[in-house]
Amino acid sequence: xxxxLLVQALVSGVLAAGLYALVSVGLALAIGxxxxxxxxxxxxxxxxxxxxxxxxxxxxxxxxxxxxxxxPALFALGGVIYTSTxxxxxxxxxxxxxxxxxxxxxxxxxLALLIWxxxxxxxxxxxxxxxxxxxxxxxxxxxxxxxxxxSLVLVLGLYWMLSSTPLGRAMRAVAQNRTGAALVGxxxxxxxxxxxxxxxxxxxxxGVMIAVIQSPTPVVGFAFTLKAFAIVVxxxxxNVRGILFAALFVAVAESLVATMVPNGDTLRNAVFFAIIFxxxxxxxxxxx
Amino acid sequence: xxxxxxxxxxAGTAAATRVPWDLVGLVVLAIAVAFMPDxxxxxxxxxxxxxxxxxxxxxxxxxLALSWDILARTGQLSxxxxxxxxxxxxxxxxxxxxxxxxxxxxxxxGGVAAVIFALLLGAVTLRLRGIYFAIATLSAAEVLxxxxxxxxxxxxxxxAGLNVPALFRPEFIAGQMERWExxxxxxxxxFYVYGVVLLATVLxxxxxxxSRFKHAFTAIRTNEExxxxxxxxxxxxxxxxxxxxxxxxxxxxxxxxxxxxxxxxEQSFSVATTVLALVTPIFGGLYTTLGPIVGALGLSxxxxxxxxxxxxxxxxxxxxxxxxxxxxxxxxxxxxxxxxMRRRAKPAAGAPERTGEEDRP
Numbered sequence: 001x002x003x004x005l006l007v008q009a010l011v012s013g014v015l016a017a018g019l020y021a022l023v024s025v026g027l028a029l030a031i032g033x034x035x036x037x038x039x040x041x042x043x044x045x046x047x048x049x050x051x052x053x054x055x056x057x058x059x060x061x062x063x064x065x066x067x068x069x070x071x072p073a074l075f076a077l078g079g080v081i082y083t084s085t086x087x088x089x090x091x092x093x094x095x096x097x098x099x100x101x102x103x104x105x106x107x108x109x110x111l112a113l114l115i116w117x118x119x120x121x122x123x124x125x126x127x128x129x130x131x132x133x134x135x136x137x138x139x140x141x142x143x144x145x146x147x148x149x150x151s152l153v154l155v156l157g158l159y160w161m162l163s164s165t166p167l168g169r170a171m172r173a174v175a176q177n178r179t180g181a182a183l184v185g186x187x188x189x190x191x192x193x194x195x196x197x198x199x200x201x202x203x204x205x206x207g208v209m210i211a212v213i214q215s216p217t218p219v220v221g222f223a224f225t226l227k228a229f230a231i232v233v234x235x236x237x238x239n240v241r242g243i244l245f246a247a248l249f250v251a252v253a254e255s256l257v258a259t260m261v262p263n264g265d266t267l268r269n270a271v272f273f274a275i276i277f278x279x280x281x282x283x284x285x286x287x288x
Numbered sequence: 289x290x291x292x293x294x295x296x297x298x299a300g301t302a303a304a305t306r307v308p309w310d311l312v313g314l315v316v317l318a319i320a321v322a323f324m325p326d327x328x329x330x331x332x333x334x335x336x337x338x339x340x341x342x343x344x345x346x347x348x349x350x351x352l353a354l355s356w357d358i359l360a361r362t363g364q365l366s367x368x369x370x371x372x373x374x375x376x377x378x379x380x381x382x383x384x385x386x387x388x389x390x391x392x393x394x395x396x397x398g399g400v401a402a403v404i405f406a407l408l409l410g411a412v413t414l415r416l417r418g419i420y421f422a423i424a425t426l427s428a429a430e431v432l433x434x435x436x437x438x439x440x441x442x443x444x445x446x447x448a449g450l451n452v453p454a455l456f457r458p459e460f461i462a463g464q465m466e467r468w469e470x471x472x473x474x475x476x477x478x479f480y481v482y483g484v485v486l487l488a489t490v491l492x493x494x495x496x497x498x499s500r501f502k503h504a505f506t507a508i509r510t511n512e513e514x515x516x517x518x519x520x521x522x523x524x525x526x527x528x529x530x531x532x533x534x535x536x537x538x539x540x541x542x543x544x545x546x547x548x549x550x551x552x553x554e555q556s557f558s559v560a561t562t563v564l565a566l567v568t569p570i571f572g573g574l575y576t577t578l579g580p581i582v583g584a585l586g587l588s589x590x591x592x593x594x595x596x597x598x599x600x601x602x603x604x605x606x607x608x609x610x611x612x613x614x615x616x617x618x619x620x621x622x623x624x625x626x627x628x629m630r631r632r633a634k635p636a637a638g639a640p641e642r643t644g645e646e647d648r649p
Contacts, residue, residue: 037419085611085615088615089614089615089618092614092618093618094418094419095365095566095570095574096570096614096618099566099567099570099610099614100610100611100614100615102563102567102610103607103608103609103610103611103614104607104611105607106603106604106606106607106610107604107607107608107611109603110601110603110604110607111601111604113601114600114601114604222559226426229423230423230427233419233420233423237419237420267434267438269430269434270430270431270433270434270435270438272430273426273427273428273430273431273434274427274431276423276424276427277424277427277428277431280416280420280423280424280427281412281413281416281424284413284415284416284420285415
């Protein structure tokens with residue numbers, strides 16, 4: 001076995017884990033705090049990516065700067081969607097909530113297809129895209145590295161926010177007991193609104209990064225919804241803190257298989273799902 | 289007991305005669321299927337070829353949706369129906385390629401293959417609930433897709449899939465008929481096959497609703513532990529639901545493989561199949577025989593109308609319909625109708641208010 005190849009796969013996996021964690025942590029926030037299983041989550045990610053693309057094409061704004069435009073835009077989009085739809089199904093059956101968010105996802109995805117078409121879009125000609133470092137035969141791209149660092153900072157920032165700020169405490173209180181939180185004077189609806197908008201914002205930032213790392217199409221969102229679900233489930237529903245480790249586990253496994261198994265690149269998704277399936281089944285039969 | 293409850297519910301407004309509405313509906317459906325092609329031909333002439341395809345798609349969606357609903361009645365929200373469908377499609381395709389059997393054999397065997405997969409999946413997921421169950425079934429379906437995709441190319445065709453011959457090849461006889469009539473004959477033959485599968489699915493659903501399994505399913509959906517204490521064997525009931533839910537979808541997959549002419553990993557195991565399977569019953573009304581069929585007919589017409597009105601991006605309208613129906617019609621079309629009928633009748637004191645529609649998960 002080629003050691004360099006192995007290390008390379010490990011490094012790629014770890015770097016990818018950052019972005020996965022960033023997208024998944026938003027989904028976990030929506031599930032944990034609001035109790036909404038958001039099937040449109042990946043579409044926020046996609047909208048972020050294509051906003052960054054359009055800002056670059058129309059105004060020539062570098063994706064690094066468009067982060068600061070996309071983030072508030074997605075926060076607003078999340079807020080609008082929460083206020084206009086999600087708010088009304090908070091107490092509806094889980095299935096209806098899923099279907100509602102699904103419908104929202106279909107709308108967003110097809111709007112994007114209408115606007116941008118189905119071809120991959122590349123943000124071409126940014127200087128730092130090709131930069132990479134070689135460390136003992138292992139190459140590390142600047143962009144994946146930066147996306148890893150930004151993601152990690154944001155995820156850790158979210159953890160800090162949840163544990164140490166009044167807003168975070170409010171979110172945790174609402175997640176634990178909606179009625180109790182309302183009784184002690186928290187405005188539950190506003191906390192939900194902020195949590196949902198924040199979840200969209202995190203996904204949108206992830207989207208800006210994928211627009212630089214890859215050349216996304218408007219259907220990239222659903223794939224990321226599924227991946228985020230996988231990670232959220234491995235971490236345990238509503239467990240925001242476990243996301244980082246779950247993302248690391250899943251991303252490294254995915255990367256290892258893609259590198260080590262012949263023809264493995266197309267097996268990536270299968271690995272993803274096989275892990276989830278095994279984890280869930282094992283967990284369900286473990287405690288007798 | 290079950291028949292009583294149903295009669296009271298359906299005929300709650302009229303005089304409480306014991307009309308078996310479910311069987312009446314089955315007969316009406318059978319008659320509608322039997323005469324639909326001729327009606328379309330009489331009304332639309334040449335255009336009836338495409339109308340018949342649309343009607344066939346509606347039947348296909350009905351089979352899928354009703355099958356999904358049967359499993360959902362036990363509280364198991366499956367995201368694996370694409371796998372049942374794909375298992376059926378690939379079974380018949382592989383049989384055609386590697387065994388010289390009559391084409392028709394592939395269809396029941398497609399159902400069998402789907403049942404085998406469903407039993408395996410159902411057995412390992414017995415302990416999973418809610419969203420965990422949903423994600424596990426989705427994962428299993430995706431893994432099966434990848435496995436089929438990666439079977440050696442000489443066996444299953446890999447990325448390029450396999451060709452599947454048509455079941456029906458009406459001959460064109462010059463002078464006796466026009467070209468479009470040949471296409472019509474072909475579509476008509478498929479329409480009837482789909483019709484038979486749908487009628488079988490409806491019959492299975494009605495039999496479940498009339499038996500004690502209806503109550504077993506409802507009890508398991510509401511609270512599995514309590515159901516167990518009451519003497520229901522949840523594992524048995526859940527597996528039965530899995531079998532009934534998979535068999536017709538497997539057959540559907542097989543028939544559709546012949547109609548389309550090929551099987552491909554991405555197409556036969558498409559997530560879209562799974563999505564349609566769950567969206568349709570929710571739109572129509574859950575845990576009934578009527579709801580998924582109403583949903584399938586409604587959504588097919590909505591989608592077709594949208595597609596003809598806005599050629600591009602018509603799916604946006606589809607999404608809007610979904611969102612609006614959840615916001616304003618959370619119990620589906622059938623739930624809305626029941627509500628309207630009940631309101632008009634203003635039940636006398638003591639009339640059964642709870643109809644079993646309320647206990648959604």
